Amino acid sequence: MTWxxxxxxxxxxxxxxxxxxxxxxxxxxxxxxxxxxxxxxCLGYPGALPVLNREAVRLTVRTGLMLGCRIRERxxxxxxxxxxxxxxxxxxxxxxxxxxxxxxxxxxxxxEGRTRWIRLRRIHLEEDVAKSxxxxxxxxxxxxxxxxxxxxxxxxxxxxxxxxxFAFLVALKQILLCLKVxxxxxxxxxxxxxxxxSLRPAGQSGFGTKVEIKNxxxxxxxxxxxxxxxxxxxxxxxxxxxxxQETRRWDAEAGATFSMRTKEQAHDYxxxxxxxxxxxxxxxxxxxxxxxxxxEHPAQRRERFMxxxxxxxxxxxxLTADGAVADYFEEAVRDASNPKWVANWMMTEMLRxxxxxxxxxxxxxxxxxxALCALAEMxxxxxxxxxxxxxxxxxxxxxxxDPETIVRERGWEQISDAAExxxxxxxxxxxxxxxxxDYRHGKAAALQxxxxxxxxLSRGQINPALLREALIQRLGPRPGSAE
Amino acid sequence: MSACLTKLxxxxxxxxxxxxxxxxxxxxxxxxxxxxxxxPLIRGYLHLDPEQxxxxxxxxxxxxxxxxxxxxLGVPIAVKDVLNVRGQPCTCGSRILRGYRAPYDAxxxxxxxxEGAIFLGRTNMDEFAMGSTTENSAVGPTRNPWNLERVxxxxxxxxxxxxxxxxxLAALGSDTGGSVRQPAAFCGCTGLKPTYxxxxxxxxxxxxxxxxxxxxxxxDVADAALLLTIMAGRDPRDSxxxxxxxxxxxxxxxxxxxxxxxxxxKEYFEEAIEAGxxxxxxxxxxxxxxxxxxxxxxxxxxxxxxIPTYYLISCAEASTNLARYDGVRYGYRTPDAADVxxxxxxxxxxxxxxxxxxxxxxxxxxxxxxxxxxYYGRAQRVRTLIRRDFEAAFxxxxxxxxxxxxxxxxxLGERLDDPLQMYLGDIFTVTANLAGIGGLTxxxxxxPEGLPVGLQILAPALGERVLIRVGHAYQSATEWHRRRPPxxxxxxxx
Numbered sequence: 001m002t003w004x005x006x007x008x009x010x011x012x013x014x015x016x017x018x019x020x021x022x023x024x025x026x027x028x029x030x031x032x033x034x035x036x037x038x039x040x041x042c043l044g045y046p047g048a049l050p051v052l053n054r055e056a057v058r059l060t061v062r063t064g065l066m067l068g069c070r071i072r073e074r075x076x077x078x079x080x081x082x083x084x085x086x087x088x089x090x091x092x093x094x095x096x097x098x099x100x101x102x103x104x105x106x107x108x109x110x111x112e113g114r115t116r117w118i119r120l121r122r123i124h125l126e127e128d129v130a131k132s133x134x135x136x137x138x139x140x141x142x143x144x145x146x147x148x149x150x151x152x153x154x155x156x157x158x159x160x161x162x163x164x165x166f167a168f169l170v171a172l173k174q175i176l177l178c179l180k181v182x183x184x185x186x187x188x189x190x191x192x193x194x195x196x197x198s199l200r201p202a203g204q205s206g207f208g209t210k211v212e213i214k215n216x217x218x219x220x221x222x223x224x225x226x227x228x229x230x231x232x233x234x235x236x237x238x239x240x241x242x243x244x245q246e247t248r249r250w251d252a253e254a255g256a257t258f259s260m261r262t263k264e265q266a267h268d269y270x271x272x273x274x275x276x277x278x279x280x281x282x283x284x285x286x287x288x289x290x291x292x293x294x295x296e297h298p299a300q301r302r303e304r305f306m307x308x309x310x311x312x313x314x315x316x317x318x319l320t321a322d323g324a325v326a327d328y329f330e331e332a333v334r335d336a337s338n339p340k341w342v343a344n345w346m347m348t349e350m351l352r353x354x355x356x357x358x359x360x361x362x363x364x365x366x367x368x369x370x371a372l373c374a375l376a377e378m379x380x381x382x383x384x385x386x387x388x389x390x391x392x393x394x395x396x397x398x399x400x401x402d403p404e405t406i407v408r409e410r411g412w413e414q415i416s417d418a419a420e421x422x423x424x425x426x427x428x429x430x431x432x433x434x435x436x437x438d439y440r441h442g443k444a445a446a447l448q449x450x451x452x453x454x455x456x457l458s459r460g461q462i463n464p465a466l467l468r469e470a471l472i473q474r475l476g477p478r479p480g481s482a483e
Numbered sequence: 484m485s486a487c488l489t490k491l492x493x494x495x496x497x498x499x500x501x502x503x504x505x506x507x508x509x510x511x512x513x514x515x516x517x518x519x520x521x522x523p524l525i526r527g528y529l530h531l532d533p534e535q536x537x538x539x540x541x542x543x544x545x546x547x548x549x550x551x552x553x554x555x556l557g558v559p560i561a562v563k564d565v566l567n568v569r570g571q572p573c574t575c576g577s578r579i580l581r582g583y584r585a586p587y588d589a590x591x592x593x594x595x596x597x598e599g600a601i602f603l604g605r606t607n608m609d610e611f612a613m614g615s616t617t618e619n620s621a622v623g624p625t626r627n628p629w630n631l632e633r634v635x636x637x638x639x640x641x642x643x644x645x646x647x648x649x650x651x652l653a654a655l656g657s658d659t660g661g662s663v664r665q666p667a668a669f670c671g672c673t674g675l676k677p678t679y680x681x682x683x684x685x686x687x688x689x690x691x692x693x694x695x696x697x698x699x700x701x702x703d704v705a706d707a708a709l710l711l712t713i714m715a716g717r718d719p720r721d722s723x724x725x726x727x728x729x730x731x732x733x734x735x736x737x738x739x740x741x742x743x744x745x746x747x748x749k750e751y752f753e754e755a756i757e758a759g760x761x762x763x764x765x766x767x768x769x770x771x772x773x774x775x776x777x778x779x780x781x782x783x784x785x786x787x788x789x790i791p792t793y794y795l796i797s798c799a800e801a802s803t804n805l806a807r808y809d810g811v812r813y814g815y816r817t818p819d820a821a822d823v824x825x826x827x828x829x830x831x832x833x834x835x836x837x838x839x840x841x842x843x844x845x846x847x848x849x850x851x852x853x854x855x856x857x858y859y860g861r862a863q864r865v866r867t868l869i870r871r872d873f874e875a876a877f878x879x880x881x882x883x884x885x886x887x888x889x890x891x892x893x894x895l896g897e898r899l900d901d902p903l904q905m906y907l908g909d910i911f912t913v914t915a916n917l918a919g920i921g922g923l924t925x926x927x928x929x930x931p932e933g934l935p936v937g938l939q940i941l942a943p944a945l946g947e948r949v950l951i952r953v954g955h956a957y958q959s960a961t962e963w964h965r966r967r968p969p970x971x972x973x974x975x976x977x
Contacts, residue, residue, distance in 0.1 A: 040587055044807045046580065046688040047567045047589060049721050079803050081850075085823045090806035139823075141811070270850035272859060275692035275800055277722050 003199040003237065005230050006207060007159035008121075009222075010194040011172065013151045013182045014128070015059045021127045021149035022050030022093065030188055034133070034142035042147035044088030049276050052077075056149035057100065057280065058290060059181040060125045063151060064101030065291050066179055067120060073282050075100050077125075077274040082267045085139075086130040088146050096271040099124035100280070106155075106175065107299055108167040118168050119156040126150050151181070157196065157207070162226035169193070169219045174298050177359070178323040186218055193222050198243075199233045208233075209243040213250055213257055225250035229257050301326060309339035318347050324359035325351070332369035332376075341380040342373055349393055366400030367393070375403040382463055388412045416463040424462055425470035428454045439475055447471060488513035489649040490967070493558060493706040496652050500547070500557055507540040507547075507557025507601070514559055514603060518650045521970065526625050527635075527645035529564050530572050531604040539601045546599070553599030554713060560595065561651035563642045564605040565612055566697070567686040568592050575688050576608040576620035576638075579834025580814040589686020590721065591655065591697050591714040598713050606654055607641030610836045611805060612662050612690040614638050615905050616898065619838045624895060627670060628968040629934055633892040636666030642700045643670035647968060653701045653710065659690045660793050661887075661912025663698030664924040668887035668937020671926045673954065673964060675699045675707040678944045679919035680725035682711075683718030689804040691797035692723075694916040703964050704925065704954035708732040711947060727945060735948035738959035741775035745953070746880030750786035751911055757890040759930030764886050767927040767938045767957065771884065774956050781876040781883065785868045786914065790906055792869065793913035794842075795849050795862035802846030808834060841902065870918040877943045882953050885911055887924040887937035915941055923950040926963040935966075
């Protein structure tokens with residue numbers, strides 16, 4: 001039998017707020033000394049009360065607006081109860097019945113290269129828990145992370161393969177970065193993922209037995225866990241076994257999922273509205289203001305790059321994958337006569353050198369976008385050849401500056417003057433009479449040798465295309481060639 | 484001299500201090516002497532730090548000499564063990580918070596401190612404010628100064644008893660279903676529970692968040708007005724605190740009731756009320772009429788549903804509010820637990836008392852999947868109906884008057900094994916918490932056994948000025964609030 005995978009994701013995104021969700025404690029990096037950003041509120045001390053951080057609301061709604069969600073003008077928080085040592089109050093303040101955002105979706109590129117729309121169920125806001133640290137037989141708890149705002153993005157079960165799940169996370173991260181709502185630092189645990197997955201016979205519309213896999217920290221981990229888990233389910237089903245609804249955990253080292261608890265052992269979270277907070281109201285003006293402040297959606301930007309700059313789809317996708325790259329390109333291309341020239345420099349030399357540099361790195365680069373544009377123009381118009389251009393880029397990359405000046409000061413400009421080209425062609429033929437004759441007698445490769453000699457004599461500055469033309473003119477078209 | 488100092492009201496003490504007729508140290512010493520003499524019988528205090536109190540009193544005297552002013556400069560106040568006072572224990576009368584010292588001041592404490600108040604000691608209470616007798620304290624019961632065999636009421640029983648016994652000039656309490664008003668009535672004090680949200684709950688250890696409110700236990704209404712004026716107002720640390728500019732409530736201390744319409748809730752008088760209580764209330768109504776008030780009957784039809792509604796909501800909220808006491812971060816921790824589940828289970832099993840466990844289990848059940856709608860959901864809808872009852876009643880009157888409790892103080896142990904009977908005693912007080920309105924109880928006489936009777940006044944939300952005016956007018960015309968138990972007068976057993 002062929003099986004179809006049904007996959008849904010719950011992505012927990014740490015929001016880029018300065019302070020925690022319900023108190024004034026700073027949000028810190030994981031390297032901060034333990035329990036240095038804590039107070040009675042986030043430690044769950046007797047008598048302490050939560051006060052909502054409106055910035056976290058703004059960032060969540062901003063995400064919802066970008067992803068096409070319906071925004072609730074009145075929502076509220078609920079208590080989610082369960083006992084866990086890293087949860088200070090033994091309940092989590094979350095949103096259950098009335099999340100801030102509902103609906104919406106993310107466009108992804110599916111396995112076969114077509115685009116698919118993955119629907120979202122909801123986005124809600126909740127507080128993070130603390131972190132347990134185990135040293136030998138002793139355990140400690142670091143509450144720095146307790147109360148940090150998390151936005152939970154829940155998809156519909158629209159994903160059909162581990163690769164699609166991966167593509168969804170990549171596309172989502174791109175949008176979150178573009179929105180600047182989260183640092184999206186995976187090493188810091190800024191994006192954490194729970195998976196729901198099941199198999200059903202291909203063509204059927206009902207759902208199979210659902211398995212939840214908890215707390216994955218990397219996109220690759222999601223893909224691998226899904227590959228393993230779907231295979232495990234497939235083997236079991238093929239063998240006629242009955243799957244149990246359960247929660248499993250992914251062990252990256254073992255490369256396998258392991259059962260944590262079955263449905264019977266599942267928590268009853270006993271949700272009820274948080275009485276310490278008032279219902280959350282958003283005014284129409286506020287929403288309109290936030291909507292107006294939205295950046296361009298990466299998909300729209302990609303489309304615009306194709307339309308306005310005449311870039312091929314591939315170029316547009318590469319250049320919009322990272323907002324910082326796209327911003328840089330867009331600034332560089334502003335005064336370009338040929339956007340494709342700039343795009344080529346971005347996609348080859350620049351991306352090769354920058355790798356996965358963080359967004360700030362682009363802003364800090366000594367090589368400013370205008371200089372890259374000037375360099376692309378000079379190279380494109382043949383004023384310098386490609387070897388020279390790369391040398392100029394090297395200098396710009398380290399020290400910045402103006403490519404015109406660099407080329408002029410070093411006398412690197414390509415020679416395109418007709419008279420100089422003619423003189424050089426003559427000299428090359430004179431000095432290499434035998435090779436010239438080889439060419440005349442049909443040895444095509446000889447022309448390349450003559451061009452090379454011309455480059456050597458001009459110390460690389462002669463325009464090779466013009467020299468080639470001049471040589472052919474003097475030697476006559478190679479017999480049998482189309483020229 | 485010192486025996487007289489303990490009899491002063493808060494406002495009288497302030498005047499004495501301002502006029503230089505006594506010093507703060509003298510006042511504190513007088514109270515400490517009274518406590519040393521009486522509290523072995525009453526057991527109203529859980530914790531005292533006499534040296535710290537005297538130190539602060541000395542500092543207050545020096546500050547006054549240096550020209551500093553403050554509405555409560557050098558005035559000692561007793562605090563129910565449920566409010567965080569920085570550096571002091573805050574155990575909520577529970578074993579599970581043994582050893583916990585508050586790392587911060589509750590907002591109401593901070594506001595009193597800013598006016599120079601001294602926090603004399605921690606008063607006994609039913610564990611986590613769950614109870615009506617103070618017998619649910621892990622430390623042991625407090626006794627009623629009017630009759631040591633009787634309960635002082637609860638849960639703020641310690642606060643009521645120490646004010647009644649002249650072991651404190653005034654005390655703070657908390658009122659979730661009557662926990663300020665009922666013990667005030669049982670002990671013959673004035674007890675004010677303000678409108679929900681008028682006083683910040685930040686630093687008040689939560690029992691039921693949507694019902695809890697800080698309240699005052701004082702010797703008269705004027706003192707309640709003074710404390711309320713100082714403590715009221717929006718607190719950015721409490722999202723449920725109301726954003727209204729609080730007036731000076733002492734301006735409402737007007738000794739007549741002309742033009743005031745008082746409503747008598749029909750349903751309250753249909754309940755079984757002890758004869759002595761009923762008689763005292765009836766005489767009080769005559770006083771109100773004599774002061775110029777107009778008295779009429781009103782109806783609160785959903786009153787019979789108030790008790791189950793209150794217990795469902797309060798227990799549901801409590802079941803989550805008390806989840807944080809797990810032995811991980813503070814308070815009691817069971818020794819030698821092998822793993823974290825055992826740590827949680829044993830700490831809670833050993834740390835909480837019977838009544839607290841009963842309410843946690845009730846609340847957990849009420850919120851469970853499949854039962855939520857039938858219990859918590861329905862209770863919330865009835866709560867709305869009760870609130871509407873009051874809104875409708877207040878169309879035709881400015882305030883309601885009723886007994887605070889159906890009976891006067893009962894015997895220690897009498898209702899300990901009959902929680903339902905004890906819950907039913909809250910019938911006249913829980914409605915104000917459910918509706919979120921303010922309530923005031925004032926002494927209005929005695930039963931034939933010599934036990935105080937409390938009269939309750941209820942006003943619309945933020946109608947504290949009406950409460951204070953009605954209560955103060957009554958106290959201007961009567962002497963009940965000036966009566967002291969024989970214990971306090973003579974210093975011995977009655």
